[in-house]
Amino acid sequence: MKEYLEYTRVFKALGDPKRAMIVDMLSCGELCACMILEKFEMSQSTLSHHMKLLCECGLVRGREQGKWTYYSLDKDTIDRTVQFLRRITTDKEDCICKEGAVFCGGCDEDE
Amino acid sequence: MKEYLEYTRVFKALGDPKRAMIVDMLSCGELCACMILEKFEMSQSTLSHHMKLLCECGLVRGREQGKWTYYSLDKDTIDRTVQFLRRITTDKEDCICKEGAVFCGGCDEDE
DNA sequence: TTATCATATTGACGAAATTCGATTTGGTAC
DNA sequence: GTACCAAATCGAATTTCGTCAATATGATAA
Numbered sequence A, B: 001m002k003e004y005l006e007y008t009r010v011f012k013a014l015g016d017p018k019r020a021m022i023v024d025m026l027s028c029g030e031l032c033a034c035m036i037l038e039k040f041e042m043s044q045s046t047l048s049h050h051m052k053l054l055c056e057c058g059l060v061r062g063r064e065q066g067k068w069t070y071y072s073l074d075k076d077t078i079d080r081t082v083q084f085l086r087r088i089t090t091d092k093e094d095c096i097c098k099e100g101a102v103f104c105g106g107c108d109e110d111e
Numbered sequence C: 001t002t003a004t005c006a007t008a009t010t011g012a013c014g015a016a017a018t019t020c021g022a023t024t025t026g027g028t029a030c
Numbered sequence D: 001g002t003a004c005c006a007a008a009t010c011g012a013a014t015t016t017c018g019t020c021a022a023t024a025t026g027a028t029a030a
Helices: A002-014 A017-026 A033-039 A044-056 A075-088 A105-110 B002-014 B017-026 B033-039 B044-056 B075-088 B105-110
Strands: A060-065 A068-073 B060-065 B068-073
Touching (some): A002 A075, A017 A044, A017 A060, A017 A068, A017 B002, A017 B075, A044 A060, A075 B017, A075 B075, B002 B017, B002 B075, B017 B033, B017 B044, B017 B060, B017 B068, B044 B068
Antiparallel strands (some): A060 A068, B060 B068
């Protein structure tokens, strides 16, 4: 259950087009905030907010150096997120659909 | 650009824990709405709303039969979403970070 | 037809997200 | 020290989201 919350935060972060584009930009390597800001029509405070969200869910790491902050992707979080997505979309023995009473008598009888 | 919108809708759909759980439940096969409803503490209208979102982004397909609606995962959408996630997080030649002027003079000079 | 059942839709509400301008923080340069 | 720059934070306006009760739709059963 805690696992769902962990990864749905990542998905929520990727659920905004501008944040997905920021992730894409970072795929080639570390960038400082000002470089990212140049590519988008948004205020500095808005970008900072997006970067905070991306960092909080674990997708991105920030490294402060002097007055700049450099951002890069956390490949480990990405790998685990892909694995989670694969897991919840693949048939498996311990699926939550098999826990407890999931039967709907009406449906079974009338089908 | 249109691609970002297409897949961020999928991520947004996966960004809610209950919807992620619904996807997980469907991973073992088709289920009717009433079966899913039994597993969650939410009203029928709320579930219907979630199912609509999951269908609209392409993750889930609905099949109406009599008075029931059966839902199942769209594996193709899932595969393409995983590929998209891999693409935007992997170093590549045609990355958007290489388009146009992305330089931040100040950063380069002072670093 | 009338009743009933499964699901979808509508309308309303509070909570959360997105955005910006203004300000603050903390580092660098003079 | 002061001035300046990059980034974070704050406060407020607007939009979107998640939720429910009530109602509508549409199929089946009697």
